[in-house]
Amino acid sequence: MSNKTLGIIGGGQLGMFICIAARKVGLKTLVYSQEENFSARKFCDKHIIGNIKSKEKIEEFIEDSDFCTVETENIHKDILRMIEKRKNLFPSSNIIEISQNRLLEKNFLNSLENIETTKFFEVNNFKDLKESAKNLNYNCILKTQEFGYDGKGQSTVKKENLCQFENQILQNCIIEEKVNFKLEISVIVARNSSNMIVYPPVKNIHKESILRETIFPAKIDNHLKQSAIEKAIYISENLDLNGILAVEMFITNDDQILINELAPRPHNSGHWTMDACKFSQFDNLVSIINCNEVYEPEPYRNCKMINIIGEEYMSLKKMKNNYKTYDYFKKNIKSNRKMGHYVLFE
Numbered sequence: 001m002s003n004k005t006l007g008i009i010g011g012g013q014l015g016m017f018i019c020i021a022a023r024k025v026g027l028k029t030l031v032y033s034q035e036e037n038f039s040a041r042k043f044c045d046k047h048i049i050g051n052i053k054s055k056e057k058i059e060e061f062i063e064d065s066d067f068c069t070v071e072t073e074n075i076h077k078d079i080l081r082m083i084e085k086r087k088n089l090f091p092s093s094n095i096i097e098i099s100q101n102r103l104l105e106k107n108f109l110n111s112l113e114n115i116e117t118t119k120f121f122e123v124n125n126f127k128d129l130k131e132s133a134k135n136l137n138y139n140c141i142l143k144t145q146e147f148g149y150d151g152k153g154q155s156t157v158k159k160e161n162l163c164q165f166e167n168q169i170l171q172n173c174i175i176e177e178k179v180n181f182k183l184e185i186s187v188i189v190a191r192n193s194s195n196m197i198v199y200p201p202v203k204n205i206h207k208e209s210i211l212r213e214t215i216f217p218a219k220i221d222n223h224l225k226q227s228a229i230e231k232a233i234y235i236s237e238n239l240d241l242n243g244i245l246a247v248e249m250f251i252t253n254d255d256q257i258l259i260n261e262l263a264p265r266p267h268n269s270g271h272w273t274m275d276a277c278k279f280s281q282f283d284n285l286v287s288i289i290n291c292n293e294v295y296e297p298e299p300y301r302n303c304k305m306i307n308i309i310g311e312e313y314m315s316l317k318k319m320k321n322n323y324k325t326y327d328y329f330k331k332n333i334k335s336n337r338k339m340g341h342y343v344l345f346e
């Protein structure tokens, strides 16, 4: 039994699954949550409720943690650096800062050899938007650079709706070409300074920009599979990853791989690993933090993970008899909110 405490910023479902993995190896957990009611509440050993910008409460969190991790990249730089100054942070603040800003992230990715993203432009005002939308043949998506997730902070831009943005604040946005992809996949890497493993590519199906289904394995031909894995490894090495990184990718009709996004933490498209691998993404994160060990995932069955979103939660109880279900214990049902998930096996 370890006497150490893992501090986790965020107590949503990802924080909850990190707590469960930590408990399996006897590691204590301290969750920092902005809300009184949070998914991880009954799975953590201690918690602190506070605003994410409250330096006083964060000081208390740092003091009581032996090492720290995050369940979201949307944490202010000053707070990340405050933590990293005193305790080991997994992954490093540098990686979180790159992946929390779409412009930094895309510039970083495009600076790497053989790594490409969709075409994009920085937008800070309506003039930028008009020029770049024209450049992209009006087939594009406007996104905030920071604090966007599950399609929040995103709008489709067309010639016909351009004028509706004229009076909007457009500072710190990017506009990117809408990719006509044939498939979305993701690859999750777990890495420490001496070792690295990769969870094989999975197929992701989104509706209205929210992940609905993840299918393991992605049925893609071998050279695409290898290329996706190599790209995820190459990106992780260039970030000097210490922890978990999910790399989201588009596969275009001519089999080009474009990197969509990076998530420097366990990812929704990796939830299947809890039911079909010997070591899940959460087990590997905890093990890297706790004992600097990385384990081969050893997947042992094919499966499909399906998110339960908003009102669909009402049918979760009925599903329990037939499927492996997970409840995220959210206080209120909100449309577009991830409430739980279930897993089907082949």
Ligand code: AMP
Binding pocket: 118, 141, 148, 149, 150, 151, 176, 177, 178, 179, 180, 184, 206, 208, 209, 210, 248, 260, 261
């Ligand atoms: P994001 O938050 O940027 O990962 O966007 C969420 C989802 O919206 C993606 O997984 C895609 O399904 C869709 N999406 C985002 N950006 C694009 C794009 N440039 N082209 C096509 N689909 C996109």
